[in-house]
Amino acid sequence: MVDRATHAAIARVTQGLSPSALTLAYLDWALHLSASPGKAATLVESALRKSAEFARYATECFSGVNGETFCLEPAPNDSRFRAEDWHKPPFNVFAQGFLMAEQWWREATTDVRGxxxxxxxxxxxxxxxxLDMLSPSNFALTNPEVIQATAQQGGANLLRGAINAAAEISRSLAKQPAEGAEAFVPGETVAVTEGEVVFRNRLIELIQYTPKTGKVRPEPVLIVPAWIMKYYILDLSPQNSLVRHLVDQGFTVFMISWKNPDENDRDLGLEDYRKLGPETALQVIDAILPGRPVHAVGYCLGGTLMSIEAAALARRAPDRLASLTLLAAQTDFHEAGELMLFIDESQLTFLEDMMWERGYLDTKQMAGAFQMLRSxxxxxxxxxxxxxxxEKQKLNDLLAWNADATRMPYRMHAEYLKGLFLDNDLAEGRYRVDGVAVAIEDIACPIFAVGTETDHVAPWRSVHKINLIGDTEVTFALTTGGHNAGIVSEPGHRHRSYRLATKRAADPYLAPDEWHAKAAVQEGSWWLAWFDWLGARSGAPVAPPAMGAADKGLHPLGPAPGAYVLQP
Structure with missing residues (x-):
C-alpha cells in the first residue's frame, strides 16, 4: 500500500514515466559503453571528423565559397529545415551543426555491444x-522564418503568439476543450448520421443506423471502435463519415459507443470489455436479425478485441462472422513500434500504481505518450x-475529435498492457476466453486488414503480421496517412493512394518489405476497394430491417449519437 502510494506520488511529477526504468536503461548503455574502448574510439574519431567537416563547411559558407547546399541532408520526414532561408548563412550553419550533433548521438546510443x-x-x-527540444528551429533568434516574420510584421507575430500561449495555458488549467472545439459537437455537426440507440449496458451503447437505400445487404456490419477514443472518428462530418458511406452503399450498420469510464469502473477488465462489448453486441444483432452472419469491423484496440472475439467464435459459432475487417489493429505485439518504449516490467508496475490511486488512466498521460512519439x-x-x-491552426473535425479524449480503467489497461503488449499472449496462444486458449489461426472467415504508412501507434509492419499468423484468406491494404487520417480516407480526399494484395491460405508468406515492393500503388481511397470486397462477400439485397426488435424488448432508447459519447 505504501509502495503504491509512493509510486503514484512520483508519477504525478514525472507524468507517468518510471525513473527506475529510465535509470536502468541509461546504466545499461553507459556501463557497456564504458567497457567498449573500440566503440568509444570510433565515437571520438567521428566527433573529430564531424568537427573538422563542420568547421570547413562554416568557413565556406561565411566566405561565400559554398552556395546553398547542405553537406548533411535532413531525413526525408524532417520538415524543420525545408524553407529556403535555412540554406543561407548563418542559418545553414546552425542547421548543419544540429544535424551533425543529431547524427553523432544516434551513433553513440546505438550499436553498443551488450x-x-x-x-x-x-x-x-x-x-x-x-535534441528535438534543442533544435535551432525552436528558437526565435535562430529560426530565419521567425526572424523574417517578425521583421515584416513589426513583432505582431510574437504578440499573437504570446496571446495564443496564454489562452492555451488558461484553457489547460481550466480543463476546457481546445479553442474552436465548440463548432464540432456530436449530434449537431459531427456524428450526425441518422440512427437509434437500440441497446445499452454499463459499458456500451449499440447504435443502429437508419437505412438509406430501398434494399440492403442481408449481412449487417458491426463496428467496434477503440475505447481509447470516442467512436465518432468513423462518423465525423457527413462527407468523411465511414458510417454514412457504408449506409449509402446499402449496408445495415451497427456501432458500439463506449462509456467514458471513471473511478467507479476501476475493476472492469479486458474480458469485461469483450463480454459487454462485441459479444453482447453480436447477441443483440442476432435478436434483431436472427441467423444472419455479421461483417465485423474493429479499429485500433477495438480491432484487437474483435480479433479475440472472432477467435473465440471460431470454436463455438464458426459461421457467426461473414468477414473480419481490422483497421490499424495489431494482433501480434512483438514489434509494436515506439509505444513499446513505455512498456517493460518496471514501467508497467509504476503505471499500474498510478492508475490504482485514481482508478483509471487519465487522458493527459495517454495524450502525452502519443505526443512524445511524434514530438x-x-x-x-x-x-x-x-x-x-x-499562426493559430484552425481546428477541423478530426483535430476536434482528437482532443475529445477518454480514460482507461485501471484493471483493463493493466491487463491489456501486460497480457497483450508485454507478454504477447494473443499471438503466442496464451490468451484465454472463458478459460480456453484462443488463437488467431482459428479464424476461418476472410480478413481485410488496413495499415497506414506513417502510423506511430500501430506500425503497418506490425499490422501486416496478420498475414503471418492468420490461416485464412487475408486481403491487406496499406494506405497513405497516419493512424487516424489514413483511416478517415474518404473518396475524393486529395493525395490519397493505397496498395492492396490478397494472400490465400495456401499462398507463400511475403515479409512486409517484399509485400510492399510487389503490391502496386493505386490512386484514391481504399474505402472503395473495401466496399467492393464487402459486397463480394454479401448476399443479394433484401428489405431493410426494423430499428431494434420490439417483440424482444429492444426498443429504440433515443437517437444517435446517444448519451455515452457526450460524457466528459
Whole structure:
C-alpha cells in the first residue's frame, strides 16, 4: 500500500514515466559503453571528423565559397529545415551543426555491444527527444522564418503568439476543450448520421443506423471502435463519415459507443470489455436479425478485441462472422513500434500504481505518450507555428475529435498492457476466453486488414503480421496517412493512394518489405476497394430491417449519437 502510494506520488511529477526504468536503461548503455574502448574510439574519431567537416563547411559558407547546399541532408520526414532561408548563412550553419550533433548521438546510443535492445531504443529515443527540444528551429533568434516574420510584421507575430500561449495555458488549467472545439459537437455537426440507440449496458451503447437505400445487404456490419477514443472518428462530418458511406452503399450498420469510464469502473477488465462489448453486441444483432452472419469491423484496440472475439467464435459459432475487417489493429505485439518504449516490467508496475490511486488512466498521460512519439511534429513544430509565428491552426473535425479524449480503467489497461503488449499472449496462444486458449489461426472467415504508412501507434509492419499468423484468406491494404487520417480516407480526399494484395491460405508468406515492393500503388481511397470486397462477400439485397426488435424488448432508447459519447 505504501509502495503504491509512493509510486503514484512520483508519477504525478514525472507524468507517468518510471525513473527506475529510465535509470536502468541509461546504466545499461553507459556501463557497456564504458567497457567498449573500440566503440568509444570510433565515437571520438567521428566527433573529430564531424568537427573538422563542420568547421570547413562554416568557413565556406561565411566566405561565400559554398552556395546553398547542405553537406548533411535532413531525413526525408524532417520538415524543420525545408524553407529556403535555412540554406543561407548563418542559418545553414546552425542547421548543419544540429544535424551533425543529431547524427553523432544516434551513433553513440546505438550499436553498443551488450546493451539490451529495449534499453538501446529507450536511450536513443530519450536522446532524440532532448535534441528535438534543442533544435535551432525552436528558437526565435535562430529560426530565419521567425526572424523574417517578425521583421515584416513589426513583432505582431510574437504578440499573437504570446496571446495564443496564454489562452492555451488558461484553457489547460481550466480543463476546457481546445479553442474552436465548440463548432464540432456530436449530434449537431459531427456524428450526425441518422440512427437509434437500440441497446445499452454499463459499458456500451449499440447504435443502429437508419437505412438509406430501398434494399440492403442481408449481412449487417458491426463496428467496434477503440475505447481509447470516442467512436465518432468513423462518423465525423457527413462527407468523411465511414458510417454514412457504408449506409449509402446499402449496408445495415451497427456501432458500439463506449462509456467514458471513471473511478467507479476501476475493476472492469479486458474480458469485461469483450463480454459487454462485441459479444453482447453480436447477441443483440442476432435478436434483431436472427441467423444472419455479421461483417465485423474493429479499429485500433477495438480491432484487437474483435480479433479475440472472432477467435473465440471460431470454436463455438464458426459461421457467426461473414468477414473480419481490422483497421490499424495489431494482433501480434512483438514489434509494436515506439509505444513499446513505455512498456517493460518496471514501467508497467509504476503505471499500474498510478492508475490504482485514481482508478483509471487519465487522458493527459495517454495524450502525452502519443505526443512524445511524434514530438517533432505534434509539439515543437506546433509551438513554433502558434507561439513564434503567431499562426493559430484552425481546428477541423478530426483535430476536434482528437482532443475529445477518454480514460482507461485501471484493471483493463493493466491487463491489456501486460497480457497483450508485454507478454504477447494473443499471438503466442496464451490468451484465454472463458478459460480456453484462443488463437488467431482459428479464424476461418476472410480478413481485410488496413495499415497506414506513417502510423506511430500501430506500425503497418506490425499490422501486416496478420498475414503471418492468420490461416485464412487475408486481403491487406496499406494506405497513405497516419493512424487516424489514413483511416478517415474518404473518396475524393486529395493525395490519397493505397496498395492492396490478397494472400490465400495456401499462398507463400511475403515479409512486409517484399509485400510492399510487389503490391502496386493505386490512386484514391481504399474505402472503395473495401466496399467492393464487402459486397463480394454479401448476399443479394433484401428489405431493410426494423430499428431494434420490439417483440424482444429492444426498443429504440433515443437517437444517435446517444448519451455515452457526450460524457466528459
Amino acid at each position: 546493451v539490451t535492445a529495449h534499453h538501446e531504443r529507450v536511450v536513443e529515443f530519450a536522446a532524440r527527444q532532448l 517533432q511534429d505534434l509539439v515543437w513544430s506546433r509551438m513554433v507555428r502558434e507561439f513564434l509565428l503567431g
